[in-house]
Amino acid sequence: MKKSSTRDHLLEVATRLFHLQGYQATGLNQILKESGTPKGSLYHYFPDGKNQLVKEVVESSSQRLLANIQIHLNSDPNPTIAVQNYLNHLSENFKNLDTPDMLNMPPFALISMESAFENEEIRVVCQENYSKVQQHYYNKFVESGMATDKAKILAVSLNAAIIGVLVLSITEKSNEPIKMLQKTVPSFFL
Amino acid sequence: MKKSSTRDHLLEVATRLFHLQGYQATGLNQILKESGTPKGSLYHYFPDGKNQLVKEVVESSSQRLLANIQIHLNSDPNPTIAVQNYLNHLSENFKNLDTPDMLNMPPFALISMESAFENEEIRVVCQENYSKVQQHYYNKFVESGMATDKAKILAVSLNAAIIGVLVLSITEKSNEPIKMLQKTVPSFFL
DNA sequence: ATTTAAAAATAGACCGGTCATTATAGAAAA
């Protein structure tokens, strides 16, 4: 028997909607309706309401994102190829242009900017997420022999570039921007 | 004198708030309150309400952004230095970490992601804005002798990197990410 | 195994408040 499949399902639907529309634009009623859950259950599993829901969504999305990045970074010893593999994975998630898979490619840009001046708790979780992502890149670069100071600025720049191409890809509903970045990646490592 | 200073003021306040909080999180009442305008005036100048306000905000912000980019790209014949000058300008706008100047550095990421799956009209305006920004970069690169195919992918990548770095800077309320990107810019042009 | 009491989960009505928008009137400017 599913221990708390209702809770998981709620979190899943909320994750999709928050990353797609933002949490400000996503009402609890929409989450309830799309997940077929009554309001009582939501406040049973998430007593602190929407704020708790947002926080758990961001935290679990971060874990998923980090694991996903690590997998692709491990796919090749050469960091250039590994990063390109990761970008390739991201562009795959844009095959369905209108409903990109927000679970395997959580674009934190929306939630992190929504929270930046409004919800300090969420903002910090987003910031920590970005920091961890960059740490993953940094480690990979250093392992492959890059100087630590260069690895640091490159990790931040790569993270920024990927965030940016996701914003672009979502805005124009095309994976072309991702493919373009893919081609410029090698020059980062010269 | 007050030809339509009320209208301009309304647009100014709305611009600040929309870029800071997103348009979903910004109520008309907040705009009215912060601008000291009565509700009647808003619907007098913007008969189509919030949607018209958002559209005009994005359009005017885009114009401002494009003009600003052009100025900095013209600041030096060398594209590397010109881009670094622009990044320097951006990092200057983060001196007041809690209230960055959204007029001189409109971060479209928030509004463009908010609108992507919700307001097609706004989404298109954002997309066109990104396209024009990239055209500016492209022209600069080609003028300086870069091959057109390389200029194209580089323009997209640079745009993405700048978008991303603004997302990072806003999230962690620091201009450090911008400064880091500044250091990696030269490698783009090798 | 059956009964039973407690706990967990579901269900939805309800609340005060705020949302964008409209309506209506008065003031200012032309």
Added chain:
DNA sequence: TTTTCTATAATGACCGGTCTATTTTTAAAT
């Protein structure tokens, strides 16, 4: 006087959150 602008009140829809009641599940006691 006619147009433009200001000022509020009222509108209905929806917001997140609370509340109480009911059903389902769990576990203990017989």
